Amino acid sequence: MLKVGVIGTGMIGQDHIRRLTTVLNGVAVTAVTDVDTAVAADVGGRIGATVHATGEELVGDPAVDAVLVCSWGPTHEQYVLAAIAAGKPVFCEKPLATTQEACLRILDAEAAHGSRLVQVGYMRRFDFAYRALKMAVDSGEIGLPLMMHCAHRNASVPPFYRGDMAITDTAVHEIDMVRWMFGAEVSAVRVLVPRHNRNGGELEDPLLLIMEMADGVIVDVEVSVNIRYGYDIRGEIVGENGTASLGGPAPVAVRRDGRVGVPVPADWRERFLQAYDVELQEWVHAISLGGQPLGPSAWDGYAAAAVSDAGVEALRTGNRVLISLVDQPKLYAEAAG
Amino acid sequence: MLKVGVIGTGMIGQDHIRRLTTVLNGVAVTAVTDVDTAVAADVGGRIGATVHATGEELVGDPAVDAVLVCSWGPTHEQYVLAAIAAGKPVFCEKPLATTQEACLRILDAEAAHGSRLVQVGYMRRFDFAYRALKMAVDSGEIGLPLMMHCAHRNASVPPFYRGDMAITDTAVHEIDMVRWMFGAEVSAVRVLVPRHNRNGGELEDPLLLIMEMADGVIVDVEVSVNIRYGYDIRGEIVGENGTASLGGPAPVAVRRDGRVGVPVPADWRERFLQAYDVELQEWVHAISLGGQPLGPSAWDGYAAAAVSDAGVEALRTGNRVLISLVDQPKLYAEAAG
Amino acid sequence: MLKVGVIGTGMIGQDHIRRLTTVLNGVAVTAVTDVDTAVAADVGGRIGATVHATGEELVGDPAVDAVLVCSWGPTHEQYVLAAIAAGKPVFCEKPLATTQEACLRILDAEAAHGSRLVQVGYMRRFDFAYRALKMAVDSGEIGLPLMMHCAHRNASVPPFYRGDMAITDTAVHEIDMVRWMFGAEVSAVRVLVPRHNRNGGELEDPLLLIMEMADGVIVDVEVSVNIRYGYDIRGEIVGENGTASLGGPAPVAVRRDGRVGVPVPADWRERFLQAYDVELQEWVHAISLGGQPLGPSAWDGYAAAAVSDAGVEALRTGNRVLISLVDQPKLYAEAAG
Amino acid sequence: MLKVGVIGTGMIGQDHIRRLTTVLNGVAVTAVTDVDTAVAADVGGRIGATVHATGEELVGDPAVDAVLVCSWGPTHEQYVLAAIAAGKPVFCEKPLATTQEACLRILDAEAAHGSRLVQVGYMRRFDFAYRALKMAVDSGEIGLPLMMHCAHRNASVPPFYRGDMAITDTAVHEIDMVRWMFGAEVSAVRVLVPRHNRNGGELEDPLLLIMEMADGVIVDVEVSVNIRYGYDIRGEIVGENGTASLGGPAPVAVRRDGRVGVPVPADWRERFLQAYDVELQEWVHAISLGGQPLGPSAWDGYAAAAVSDAGVEALRTGNRVLISLVDQPKLYAEAAG
Ligand SMILES: [Mg+2]
Ligand SMILES: [Mg+2]
Ligand SMILES: [Mg+2]
Ligand SMILES: [Mg+2]
16 A cells, blocks of 8 residues: 655645545545645544645655645646655656756756666546557557647636647647657657637647657647637547557437537546546555656656647747757666657 | 330429430430320420320320330339330339239230340449449448338428328339349338337337348338438448448538538439439440340339338228238349349 | 455456555555465455455454455355445446346345445446536437437457346346436337347347337347457437437547548457446445445346346347336435436 | 530540549530540540540630640640630639749739639649638638648658659649639748658658738648548647647548558549539539639639748748749639638
8 A cells, every 4th residue: 555645635636635535445544735735634633644834744654655746837847856866766746847857856866876767747648548549659550650630629718818828738648649659759849820710818729849859750720729629639640651640538429400419528537537637546556666656757757848848838829849858868868769 | 215104294394304304314205295285295395296185196106215204103114014015115104013913014024025125213223322222231341231221301291291102202212222222022021119209290200120031130220200400311221240331422521510411402303313324324225235224123113012011001090010922923033033 | 545355356356456555645555365266366465465364354354444345146146145234335347136036135235224334336427428428418409308328339249158147237227328318217128039140150240239218219239149240339318309329438530441440449458448437436435425325226237137137038028018116215216216 | 415626635635534424414525635546536536526636626616615734834825815815614623834934924814814814723623621611610600710730641652753843743732722712822932841751762851831811820731641641631720719620531540550540542542533523513504504613713823823922932041031922913802701
């Protein structure tokens, strides 16, 4: 039974605590903390977990084998560094940190430690459909991949959603996904801005993000965040001899009112619920067996930050923006494929 | 240019005249007649065709190479016999005749003539999707066929629609189709009656018609004639190693309101428009080249009547009803496969 | 943490033990037993569970809160009765018992106990697609259901598979499913036998099972157990205004070699893996919360046996066979809907 | 009966002659000519048409009501101008002419004539699926269109196929289609070149063509001309509230070998056979009724040339290339939407 301490008991933290305590196998939540101490006390009380005053204190608790960071983004760096310093595995919700510099400090700390402790919460790698897509590509049945067409659509976004977030919060999932899918880094990005969707007011929406991979694959991503009809994640990989496309959950087809209708998920919770479960279950099992985490690494977190920063610059300037990463520490060579 | 005389200028007759004069190649309508002489005069006048007082007179017109019978069902026999007597090709809308006895008289007359003159208007054999389905089966890619599941759905039927018509007017298309698809006769039928659809009031609707083919294939046909959502014709053939299903016209998919929606045709006109065009175009070309018609024969018309009669008896009695056909005249041996 | 004792550590028992110990939340396997004592010792040793000499001894173990019966069918009755006698919840793999009489003895025992202790392992009720289908029907969006078309297809079956098993082992899943889907009992069955699939040698395969529900819904089920192409479970419910069909897992579509191809599951493990997880997880949660099980009841097990027996008679005689059940004990009134 | 003279009796010319003489209604081919006089004599002899020494002579033949230009591209201008000079309707296969300057000379001549005589052979506007797509967009059901994603895939191309042809011969169909679909001109183009498909040797293939429409819609077009699996034309229009996608011909679905497979057309003939028929039938009917042609105009031919030229420049330079058209003559204002 892996004993996990959770830093941050807000919405995401509480959802992960629900998952760890009522869905997953082989794990217990033994400690919690939050900047809002009342919430932390309430959540901790309900599940019988120790409530700590600070994340650092939680990390030091001997009843904590591994740490789950669900706090506000700007605090991620400090808690991840604390866990590394304590030699404890740490699962950090995305982003790994809010600047490339902070990500690099984490890389340095983990490299100094000498083995992987960090996993970043990019959950698409654990989705059944993306995994089937990757298996189809890796099988060679469509030949070498050349292009990928993606769409990332949300029915709506909250009022505080700003233009940059289409890159940093939304398309960042595709940024991580294509790096994993193709085992290559992104070398350049462009962002094109069509006529705006009036559902989004002044927001620059939709966008067309174009990524050039180091091996020559070109990826286009439609980002539409006010498209009303549902949450729709699509992807088609174009190979030399054919293509492979994401299916998705289509449990039922209804013939009614002149139409065969297949439901679209309402939001990311519905679409990726299972991926979140698999993500943390596999992490729990890997850590419990004494191994390193197998999911997205600190290097992946850093690369996502670098591409994301370039994407924001491309959106603001209209330019093609090149990306150059630092040399990859040996520790991550295998993970990056 | 094949010169066609049309007997019956009601709704179906006018639609075929439109087809012959403005859609098809190599054909002209030179003569018309109808029990309603005013309508015949009006239609004939508009297209410059001779208007005859009777069908027999039209058949005898030297400016008529071939005859199209679109009159009221009970009159089909006499006009088909008149055409055979004149040695002229005749396309008769379904049914060939309203009794098996009448069909047999036509078989005798045609056999006496010595070659095929008659084609009956079962148009599914000319539909692109049914043809693709038959090609898939005949290719052997699913192995020997064992079963077929069909559905024949109408959004609604008019008030004069009675229970027997579900067999004689609706399922009769499946009756002809399976005989053609499997190259075998129907040897027994059953009709099961589920809970009624309240959209149809007292009507026994839907029905489940079960046909046993002479070679052991079993076919089930759902007949639903008040199902509101559209006109939907479906079929899946179960073979030893796989199945083949009818696709259909799905020109567009719309993602809207939480659903991916593909339109269903509104009625048989929309679904089979093209099949009617192909049916008559192929008939025109075959006759113009001096050959025999290649579509459903008088034998097919007789067999459909026999199965249809058995279906009505099965519906009324609840029994499994056996079908025995007369010996097939040599003339039709090839057509029946 | 619910403490479960497992009776029967053969293939199914070991798979459920894997599930309970490495997949599910809130449960531990504390005791095992098997007719093959060596296997029981080996399995028990690996997971640190007490190994009992008999099922009755296991039931009596104070470290066993609830019992999972995975032994040979003919022994189900005795272990279920033992658990009821001990007042312990018992999950029994299908069938509940091998005769209707044995099922009735279990109903009597449970009624005497006064509340539900028994759940039977019909897992389709826990499948995401069947649940979505039931939600669509229950929402009223297709109107009152009138018919259902099903297909249950296996790529192949082992040499010991006999004709009756197409009903008792294969179609029995549809028998339970339609009772749950429509909240009604099956009142009559017929079985039609088409031309045989030569892949199955002498086996009567495929079959068309027709069930009449007490409320007038008619269900047809194609059972094909040697169809080579994969494991395919399909269902379409025909309502007054439309239809609802099972979707399924289609994670990826590959365009290759002249075709858009979507994979079909290889077998029931792949298709229903998740349903088995959900089935037991929900059982664990319900029992842990001190409640009665919510899944298929002993009554459901009895009714499945009665319909299954009638199906076998229908297959052997070619007749329509009526089904009459005993009066339903009050205890189950709610569960049967 | 419209009397048509055909200039150019090569492959396309012969196919159109087959269409006009054996498929379409209300039209006869009365005259032919070709640079290869033997071929012209042979083709003309078979259908009983006058064989002319030159296109100009054919245009002047009083037995020619309308002209169909199917000759080599560089000769299109002279024959179209000859027909305009004679005041006869002329259907010109794409391209209208091989330079923008030549197109402008045709615009001037037609404007001088004062009404439309010219139709250019962009046949996608006549395809049932594109028409259904346009109806979906025009209905407003997805809101204002913002983006369109297209793919134009060929299984293979002949050895003489060069890089520019991916724009001028292949993507030119999408260029015309989007102008018609959105009723707006293309204002800028980019071409991105991913890793090459080794099936095409040195050919720059695939390409990603990006078009910016004057109203802000952005269109991306994948052009893959060696993708082996078939001929696949896809399009999805992204609106404010949803999307609409091209369906296509999918007459049959085969379940076999672990997969549900739907066939993809082998080539453009199979995919667009019907569109070619509709294109010419509608032209015949419009001209026969004494009206102007309703299909793609000389302006459309000019605009396609301008965008196509810009596309070639974009491919060669890697730049975003702006397009500026001459002022649109009043004659075409309506046609351009
Ligand atoms: Mg995440
Ligand atoms: Mg007909
Ligand atoms: Mg089960
Ligand atoms: Mg064309």
